Amino acid sequence: MSTVAPVFQGESPQSPPSYLKAGHTIKSWLLTGDHKRIAILYLIAVSVFFFFGSIAASMIRVELVSPRGVMLENDTYNKVFTAHGIIMIFFFLIPAIPAVLGNFLLPIMIGARDLAFPRLNLLSWYLYVAGGLCALLAMAFGGVDTGWTFYTPYSSMYSNTNVTLTIVGAFIAGFSSIATGINFIVTVHKMRAPGMTWFRLPLMVWGSYATSVIIVLGTPVVAITLLLVVMERVFHIGVFSPELGGDPVLFQHLFWFYSHPAVYIMILPAMGVINEVITCFTRKRIFGYHFIAFSSLAIAGLGFLVWGHHMFVSSQSMYQGMVFSLLSYLVAVPSAIKTFNWTATIYKGSVRFQTPFLYVLGFIGLFVVGGLTGLFLAAMSTDVHLTDTYFVVAHFHYVMVGGTIMGFLAGLHFWWPKFFGKMYPDNWGKLSALIIFIGFNLTFLPQFVLGYLGMPRRYHYYYFAPEFQFWHIASTAGASILAVGFLIPAVYLLWSLKYGPDAGPNPWGAKGLEWTIPSPPPTTNFVEIPVVREEPYAYDAEADEREERVPAETKR
Amino acid sequence: MKIDHSHAHPISMYLKTFFALLVLMVLTVVMAFVHVGPEGNSVLNNLIAMAIAVTKAVLVVLFFMHVKFSTQLTKFWAILGFLWFLLMFIMFADYTTRPREYIRGWEPAAEDPNAPAALPQPPAR
Amino acid sequence: MNFPLMPDQASNFARPYDALFFALTALTILFTVIVGALVLYFAVKYRKGNRVDRSGAVESHLGLEITWTVIPLILGLVMFWWAAKLYVDTRQPPQDAMEIFVIGKQWMWHAQHANGVRENNELHVPVGVPVRLTMISQDVIHSFFVPQFRIKQDVLPGRYTQQWFIATKPGKYNLFCAEYCGTQHSEMGGYIYALPPQEFQKWLASGGDKKRPNQPTMADLGKQLYDRLACGNCHGSQDSPRGPSLYGLYGARRRMTDGSIVEATASYIREAIKNPYAKINEGYQNTMPEYRELTEEDLLNLIAYIRTLGTSKAPGPVLGNAMPAQIDGGNR
Amino acid sequence: MSMKTEALQAAHGAEEQPLHHQFEELPQQNESYVVGMWVFLVTEIMFFGGMFLAYVLYRWRYSEAWFEAHTKLDIPLGTTNTVVLLTSSLTMALAVHFAQLRNKRLQLAMLGATIGLACVFLVIKAFEWSAKFQHGLVPGPNFTWEGLVPAPQAQLFYSLYFGMTGLHALHVIIGIVVIGVLALLTALDHPLVKNDFIPTELVGLYWHFVDIVGIFLFPLFYLIPK
Incomplete structure (x- = not known):
């Protein structure tokens, strides 16, 4: 989006210092109100949690190589997969894109100096860290073995592990994401620059807005549900245990009322990132802007009406199951719309195969598989056989890892030069994207077969059915490739911070307000609030090609 | 909007609202002891109690919380929460239809002429 | 392997x-x-520097959108x-x-x-x-x-x-x-x-x-339990002031003190043994102790025995799979 | 839009409401805070909503037990408490009113009255609860129930009673702290609240929400028809 605001070409002497240089003390970071610094704090924190979660994942994969296990005890294994689930979902996938990329970019994209409530933003980071520490403490000292779903009555009456502390951690982290959600909603409503109408917003902002709405409407419900579990556990007063007169299925209803929409909390921001990256690297306007924008809201709304498809075998009534199955098919449509629109966006573009775009290609491929295998689970009778098996595991990893993490990496590679003003080696980036894509498919395609064969999830041993072993070995082999794929970016991104060439304000030749300001941006983002006069994604592939202008693509 | 005085409303508005709330308060207590509707059926009483509570809440929201005088945006968010809460009641589709699930054949197989003869007969005595 | x-x-x-x-x-x-092939084909065909016709690209097309919504x-x-x-x-x-x-x-x-x-x-x-x-x-x-x-x-x-x-x-x-x-x-x-x-x-x-x-059947075991717990003291072959007879109970419809009609299915009988106060037959007091210590196995045996005491003549459709307390409370 | 903070303040003197650095103008700032508070209240509604849902489910399932169990609650005390809460809502609304008029003395008086009424509410609640403790109506291993309806169902009623009124009371306590801090800052002319009625308005919104929860809890627990 071009604006009347002056476009800086690098840091000129009169421009204010970058946010990275606005103070060097630890205090200036830990007490900052600057959304960009908070985003960096989040980036560090979620990376740490991703690391812990990955360690747990590796332990699971190694353990399953043999039908009788390799190194872990029953209980340890249960604690490890619970740790993997809780860390990855509550402390990585949910905050990853909104709190890192969204925090950094949302105000800049709409032409604001900061989020509406900077102090609340900082508070949300502290809540996140506090919640994460609670969960880590619980896992370090004794562990927790309920699975991330905390199903009652196991979690409330039977488990002898640190359930309470873990729930307190998830509870606190919930308020962290609520704080972020409130901040984003108000910011999008009230802080847009003049001329930045709703339909000029970058689609990532639409995605973040829809996500925030889900967070605000859903998270409190799981918070109260988990609180009720703690009450039942600690005081033996409760509403879920049949011994106390309750109904354990009520927990599942309340839990999935949030936790199904939570899937969209994880995937919608990633879809937003894809819109930004795909337009830049095809030099095309997005195809079907309005359809993509409204499909985000449709997903956010419909996503609240389909939670029962997690419960087809839970003994909920057959009639309720049918309603939920039907609605689940409806929610598949907006996702299909997005995918087809992205495909049409590439048509007649001027495609540049650079690292972020490779991640986008990976995202589309994996998300399509992940989304379509969701149809098996929304169909009532196929779900009966496949639910609680590795098919489900494979399905949601395709959506969560193939979708959210690919989206996160695409965004991280796209905006890394904006974050730090440094460029990473593109060839290493491409290599890692390729390795991740291959490793991912090797890991999780076999799990579809395993699930169909009947391998239940959360199984430590499978000596009852040793024929599963081949597929487990294949999966573990893929996982080791995937691990290497994740390590490479960690290395070269850190390397680039010190040794990377300067990126300049707009290394990709991208449109959007964030590319009109220096990299890294100054603390107040804009010297003067820009006035937006153009439609979003004002790319022109034809003109680009005609001029045969090589966009400011950094050579290294 | 430059001067804060423009936000202020007359004190009488708050007092009137408060008075209305007290009246409704008395009404709801009285109605709890007056049975309405058919014998053995408390649906109407419950509806009345909830209607009064909702009215009170609306009064508080409109006047004490100034939503009557606020922007469209504020109104939207003020309404959304109360509406979305109602969505959760979808789960009653489960609880109300559970007993409707028709399960054939709880009779002992011995009395069932269709029972396969080769099968073990449950003991008949 | x-x-x-x-x-x-x-x-x-x-x-x-x-x-x-x-x-x-x-x-x-x-x-x-389809999606994979299209994406790759477009991406390769329209790669930067490749001289292909790029004119006439549109940024929205209602017909296409409707097509890929409806299909x-x-x-x-x-x-x-x-x-x-x-x-x-x-x-x-x-x-x-x-x-x-x-x-x-x-x-x-x-x-x-x-x-x-x-x-x-x-x-x-x-x-x-x-x-x-x-x-x-x-x-x-x-x-x-x-x-x-x-x-x-x-x-x-x-x-x-x-x-x-x-x-x-x-x-x-x-x-x-x-x-x-x-x-x-x-x-x-x-x-x-x-x-x-x-x-x-x-x-x-x-x-x-x-x-x-020739080991005891479930109903036999149920009978033993029935005798050991002396259920027959109150629930004999005829209704007594202390309790209704269990003969012909299975599948019968009974009226409860709160006026509801309850069908005596397995779930109901299980609940009535474990938690007798939940539903009380019309005309009786809740004098029955709670047999909470019975295992699920005991309960199944008891139910199997009660089934052998005969069923009502016209069982009708039995409602099942509901929650314990209101199972069969059916007609709310 | 391009008016800068300094220019605004210069034009209106020190009396002008302060403009925070991330905003461009006062109406934008004021509405942002109010909308933000309302979005927070939406989360509060959903938070209490989960419990209300559980309440409705079990009341519908165990309606008889619910009626029996509720007869042990003290209706006069519950009524008094709800009136106390309504009155505190009025004083809070008046506190906002005087904040808008920049009448610091009356604003502080109204905030003080609100805190006082909130404390009265808690004291009455404490009396109610301690009576339940004495009668063994606290859910858990020591729950004792003599009545026609099954003990687990009555216990479920009291679980939800303590859970919901407890959560509500927690909100009242938080409210007392927040109002107390607000009154302190106002008394000290702290820049956060000086010449700005929005903080008082936001605390007011929160307090009225607590009142609304009370409005619903009262008939749901104390006035259950047969």
Whole structure:
């Protein structure tokens, strides 16, 4: 989006210092109100949690190589997969894109100096860290073995592990994401620059807005549900245990009322990132802007009406199951719309195969598989056989890892030069994207077969059915490739911070307000609030090609 | 909007609202002891109690919380929460239809002429 | 090491299930290939510097949008209908199904045949005969899963759930617990043996694997318990002032003190023993003690015995699968 | 839009409401805070909503037990408490009113009255609860129930009673702290609240929400028809 605001070409002497240089003390970071610094704090924190979660994942994969296990005890294994689930979902996938990329970019994209409530933003980071520490403490000292779903009555009456502390951690982290959600909603409503109408917003902002709405409407419900579990556990007063007169299925209803929409909390921001990256690297306007924008809201709304498809075998009534199955098919449509629109966006573009775009290609491929295998689970009778098996595991990893993490990496590679003003080696980036894509498919395609064969999830041993072993070995082999794929970016991104060439304000030749300001941006983002006069994604592939202008693509 | 005085409303508005709330308060207590509707059926009483509570809440929201005088945006968010809460009641589709699930054949197989003869007969005595 | 691709088709549900599964698989592959091929083709054809016609690109096209909204929608609705129909079948056991009772507990499956034969972590069923499992859990939620039969049903504490199937092929199949239930969740499994009917008959008559023929049936055990607990003191062959008779109770409709009509199903009787105050027959006081210490196995035996005391003449459709307290409170 | 903070303040003198650095103008700032508070209240509604849902489910399932169990609650005390809460809502609304008029003395008086009424509410609640403790109506191993309806169902009623009124009381306590801090800052002319009625308005919104929860809890627990 071009604006009347002056476009800086690098840091000129009169421009204010970058946010990275606005103070060097630890205090200036830990007490900052600057959304960009908070985003960096989040980036560090979620990376740490991703690391812990990955360690747990590796332990699971190694353990399953043999039908009788390799190194872990029953209980340890249960604690490890619970740790993997809780860390990855509550402390990585949910905050990853909104709190890192969204925090950094949302105000800049709409032409604001900061989020509406900077102090609340900082508070949300502290809540996140506090919640994460609670969960880590619980896992370090004794562990927790309920699975991330905390199903009652196991979690409330039977488990002898640190359930309470873990729930307190998830509870606190919930308020962290609520704080972020409130901040984003108000910011999008009230802080847009003049001329930045709703339909000029970058689609990532639409995605973040829809996500925030889900967070605000859903998270409190799981918070109260988990609180009720703690009450039942600690005081033996409760509403879920049949011994106390309750109904354990009520927990599942309340839990999935949030936790199904939570899937969209994880995937919608990633879809937003894809819109930004795909337009830049095809030099095309997005195809079907309005359809993509409204499909985000449709997903956010419909996503609240389909939670029962997690419960087809839970003994909920057959009639309720049918309603939920039907609605689940409806929610598949907006996702299909997005995918087809992205495909049409590439048509007649001027495609540049650079690292972020490779991640986008990976995202589309994996998300399509992940989304379509969701149809098996929304169909009532196929779900009966496949639910609680590795098919489900494979399905949601395709959506969560193939979708959210690919989206996160695409965004991280796209905006890394904006974050730090440094460029990473593109060839290493491409290599890692390729390795991740291959490793991912090797890991999780076999799990579809395993699930169909009947391998239940959360199984430590499978000596009852040793024929599963081949597929487990294949999966573990893929996982080791995937691990290497994740390590490479960690290395070269850190390397680039010190040794990377300067990126300049707009290394990709991208449109959007964030590319009109220096990299890294100054603390107040804009010297003067820009006035937006153009439609979003004002790319022109034809003109680009005609001029045969090589966009400011950094050579290294 | 430059001067804060423009936000202020007359004190009488708050007092009137408060008075209305007290009246409704008395009404709801009285109605709890007056049975309405058919014998053995408390649906109407419950509806009345909830209607009064909702009215009170609306009064508080409109006047004490100034939503009557606020922007469209504020109104939207003020309404959304109360509406979305109602969505959760979808789960009653489960609880109300559970007993409707028709399960054939709880009779002992011995009395069932269709029972396969080769099968073990449950003991008949 | 072998590379299995699909589980055996060993029940009546397996074939129709697999038809749907493969239809969905075909759909998945089709759309993945379409989208993948288009994306790659466009990306390569329109790569930077490649001299191709780029004119006339549009940024929206209502016809296209409607096309790719409606086609997935229709396909989705077809799949929904197909799957829902199949699902309804799996939830409705035929009337003549043979009954087996299953109790899940941390961490084993316990099965009881009506004639008293019991098995742990194994279940023998006849081929070609509809079998209905009535299941309950003694502690946490478990899930009864037989991949080769394509069936799975959660087993809940405090409430009976059911599952039915017809085994179609003799053999040995996996039995898993599919709902995470604690430390030895992965070892809470075993095997299902589908036997030809005659063989099954023989197996059952010989007292199962433990070879204890002529052991007491479930109803016998129930009778013993009934006598030991002296239930007959209040619930004799005639209604007494202390309690109603249990003769002809099973399946009968009774009026409760709160005016509701309750149908005496297994779930109701279980609740009435464990928690007698929940529903009280009209004309009686709640003088019955709570028999909370009875295990699920005891309860099933008692119910089996009460069933032998006769059923009402016209049972009518029985409502099941509801929550314990209001199960069969039915007509709210 | 391009008016800068300094220019605004210069034009209106020190009396002008302060403009925070991330905002461009006062109406934008004021509405942002109010909308933000309302979005927070939406989360509060959903938070209490989960419990209300459980309440409705079990009341519908165990309606008789619910009626029996509720007869042990003290209707006069519950009524008094709800009136106390309504009155505190009025004083809070008046506190906002005087904040808008920049009448610091009356604003502080109204905030003080609100805190006082909130404390009265808690004291009455404490009396109610301690009576339940004495009668063994606290859910848990020591729950004692003599009545026609099954003990587990009555216990479920009291679980939800203590859970919901407890959560509500927690909100009242938080409210007392927040109002106390607000009064302190106002008394000290702290820049956060000086010449700005929005903080008082936001605290007011929160307090009225607590009142609304009370409005619903009262008939749901104390006035259950047969």
